[in-house]
Amino acid sequence: MSVVGIDFGAQSTKVGVARNKGIDIITNEVSNRSTPSLVGFNARSRALGEAAKTQETSNLKNTVGNLKRLIGRSFSDPDVQLEQEYSTAAICDVNGQAGVEVNYLGKKEKFAATQLVAMYLTKIRDITARELRLPVSDVTISVPAWFTDVQRRAMLDAADIAGLKALRLINDTTATALGYGITKLDLPGPEEKPRRVMFVDIGHSDYTASIVEFRKGELNVKATGYDRHFGGRNFDRALTEHFANEFKEKFKIDVRTNAKAWSRTLAAAEKMKKVLSANPAAPMSIESLMEDVDVRAIVKREELEVMVAPLLERVTGPIEQALAEAKLKVDDIDHIEMVGGCTRVPAIKEAVAKFFGKPLSFTLNQDEAIARGCAFSCAILSPVFRVRDFSVHDIVNYPIEFTWEQSPEIPDEDTSLTVFGHGNIMPSTKILTFYRKQPFDLEARYAEPDMLPGKINPWVGRFSVKGVKADANDDFMICKLKARLNLHGILNVESGYYVEDMEVEEPVPEEGEKDAMDTDAAKGDEQPKKTRKVKKQVRKGDLPISVGSSSIEQSAKEAWIERENSMYMEDKLIAETDEKKNELEASIYELRDKIEGDYSEFASEEEKDKLKSKLMDMEDWLYEEGEDTTKSVYVAKLDEIRFIAGPIIQRYREKQDAERDAVLKAQEEEAAKKRAEQEAKRQAEEEAKKAEEAAKKQEGDAEMKDAPTEGEAADKQ
Incomplete structure (x- = not known):
């Protein structure tokens, strides 16, 4: 199983993978570490990523960029209308969503932004799978912090269509902060003052500034400011x-x-x-x-x-916004980390440094920091990798309120409540309590629509609670609903149940605890423990909930998945057809050259003439009728050439093999001869050594024989 983090950018996308005890940024088919975020269409197939960039200038009206700025938006949104200035393809309405109209396979087609993002993610999936030589499923995808519920749901839908399982949608600057913090070994402890870092991220089309507090093993996002039209x-x-x-x-x-x-x-x-x-x-x-x-x-x-x-003049705006939200001053920030390609502009660096009155930090890779953080996040959530424990606490950027109809039996009941306030920690779960005698509905919406990007509808979802009725005494049913803002930043009412107030007995804690020795000694005459009756809410059953949200309907999603799979197979077939066409063309030129060279002596004049004639006919066909045909036809034409050239090539290869075998045999004989010579030399050296040792021994014996004994020496004296 692979662990993949995708930094999905407006201009380009980077992919980080966990391997070799670290995070690698992988390269695409042309060895680039980033892939253009483009989808192109032409008369034969789609062009995705690098292929779309290559044909962009010649196919402007059918090449779509800035995909993440269209997803989850309606066509009437002023932000979408602004995008038309930066888009060469015609933006249009596709069932209420923003999309594009392009020429594809010779006819006009409309694709929603969610489909376009899914197409692009399919390309990213293939690039990653080829690099890892593993199928890719689990991923973490980055999104701007200002994305709303509808945009986040659309991203998850796009990932589903592309066959990817998004373990988490993580905010860009939160991913950067995770990549920064998880590798630091000098973070303050739980009781110490946290390290406060301002992350300034200026990319191709937007600008985000986040204040993050770090302690050992955790990060807490305190505030985020942004300018969605600065990049x-x-x-x-x-x-x-x-x-x-x-x-x-x-x-x-x-x-x-x-x-x-x-x-x-x-x-x-x-x-x-x-x-x-x-x-x-x-x-x-x-x-x-x-x-x-x-x-x-x-x-x-x-x-x-x-x-x-x-x-x-707008450079300091998001920074001031973040400081105001966090209720901090410039002096409270310990480090200012700059990431994003646009932070290389000297004027921007000077403006930020002047605002803080201290040097800026560039310890992170400005282009790849988000992708690395995404990969770390995916590794934390994946069971495959063991990662240092590190908690990530993001915040709610837009407050969410629930509204409902007033119960006729409770005239003074409130009809709205802000459940997730601005700055609340995310993910987060809240339990809502209602007293009702019949089924009821709730609506979730953003409490401050003016904070939302463009003119996004503040409506988040509608939740119908079923199975509610009065009890036997015609009293209210006490309904509990679990509302959760999950890892992705998406709101759901996950479950509902009802409770009853019941009297239950619970033990009364005794004054003063007996020690273990006293208790053991008194086992024989244990006293019954005192209990008391208390009222508690006891869960009695579940309440079914019907959910209406901005996610696309399952039937529509399945239709889009089927369409994407169909287009993917068509693209694959076109690529394989082009490969076979190129192979046929290369074979024609190679054989024409070699029949007068390497293969000349292995073919009779008749065979040469026959092959040359076939190659000429094939070349004429290739550049006329065969310019655009099917894969099977190119394969058949290749077989025709190989049928004639095959025997010639076989003879050539047999001679090559024979010559190679002869060379190998000669090399082996030479090696055997050398080994024999070396062995004979070694034996001669050993025999000479033995003879020398024998001669030395004989000489020693002779000296011993001629030497006088002790007695003889005494007699002489």
Whole structure:
């Protein structure tokens, strides 16, 4: 089983996986560590990720980006209308949801944003599975902290359609904070003052600032501020507008009237922005931008800062919002961690550092911090990995209230209650108590609609409680409902039950505890314990609850799953067909070259002529009738070529094998000869050594024989 964290971004997506006792960011099919968050459509198939990026400029109207800014939104939402400025595909209404209209397989089709995100997640699943060589199921997916219930449900629906099980939807900055805290070994203890860190995350299209308190083994999100329309794309847009004006004046072309020219200018502006983050000035050059006109320009960093001056004035907004919500001052923040690609812009770093009056921290990978945190979160929730215990306490960003109809028998009953207040810890469970004689309904909605992004409907869900009736004495049934805001930040009334007030006996605690010795000694004459009657609520039975929420209906979801599977198989077949077509083309050129080279001596003139003729016919067919046909036809054509070339190739390979065997045999004989020579040499050396030792021994014996004995020596004296 795999553990996968997905940082689903507006511009690109990063995937973290738990392996090798750490977190790795995996690469896609072209070895990039991030995959463009794009879905494209054409006359033959879909293009997802890198493939969509490759054909984006030539297929603007059928390439969709900014997927996470469309999901869970209605078409009439002003935020969605704003997205049309950044989208080259036509945004439209799909059964109340925002979606796009594109040309797919030669006809106009509409796809809801949830379907588009599911398509993209399918690509991410395949990239990850290929890298891990394992099927991918359990994942954690990041979402912006400002996502509402409807947007979070739509993300879960998209994951389901893509065949993924989302263990948790985690807020971007919370994921970053988890990746930061779980690796720190010097966090303060439970009784010490917590370490307060401000995480400033500025990405492609939005900006989030979160204050998080860390203690050993836990993190608590204290407050989050955000600007949903502040990010790298706003800088790109400002530069592009500047160039549009300059090119109109200098080169007499208006890129605003040409979608392709505008797109190429936008791409060049994005590159220039990145260069200006590290250099005081940057050049830009685009060949044949429009009407065969080549354009060039140079921009200084100071000029860019003037262009984006209104944006830079908003830099401290989310930070101030977060500090106010947490009721903290600038001096209460210990560290300021900067993440997100846009935090590389010098003017932004200067503004944040000036606001806090202290140096900023860049200890995390600015692009990959969220993906790493997501993977850690998935590892914590997965039974496969053992991870250091680390508790994550996020907060409710929008207060949720329940409303209900007043009971006729209780004229002074309140009809609404804010159950999950702003800043409450999440996940969280609350028990609601109602006194009723008949079934009743509740509605959940956001208490402060003005806080919600765009014009999202504040309605969250409707819950109908069944099986409620008066008791035998015509008294109220006491109904208990369990409302839960879960790990994903999604609200549900999970269960309902009714209770009765009943008298039960419970033991009365005695004054002064006897020690164990006294108790053991008194076993023989134990006294009965005193009890008392108390009134307690005892659970008597369950209450069925009918739920209405913004999640798509099961039948619609199943239809979308079936459609996604169908499109996936079509894409796979197209890819395999292209592979066979390329294999046929490569075989034609390879055989044409080798029949006059490597294979020449293994074919008769008749065989050569026959193969050349076949290859020529096949090439003509491939570039005329065979330009677009089925996989089985390409396979059949390959078989035709192999039928003629097969015997020739076989003879060539047999000779190659024979030559290789001869070389191996010669090498083995040479090796055997060397071994024999070495063995003979070794034996000769051993015999010489033995002869030398024998000679030394004989010489020693002779010396002993000639030497006088002690007696002989004495006689001589």
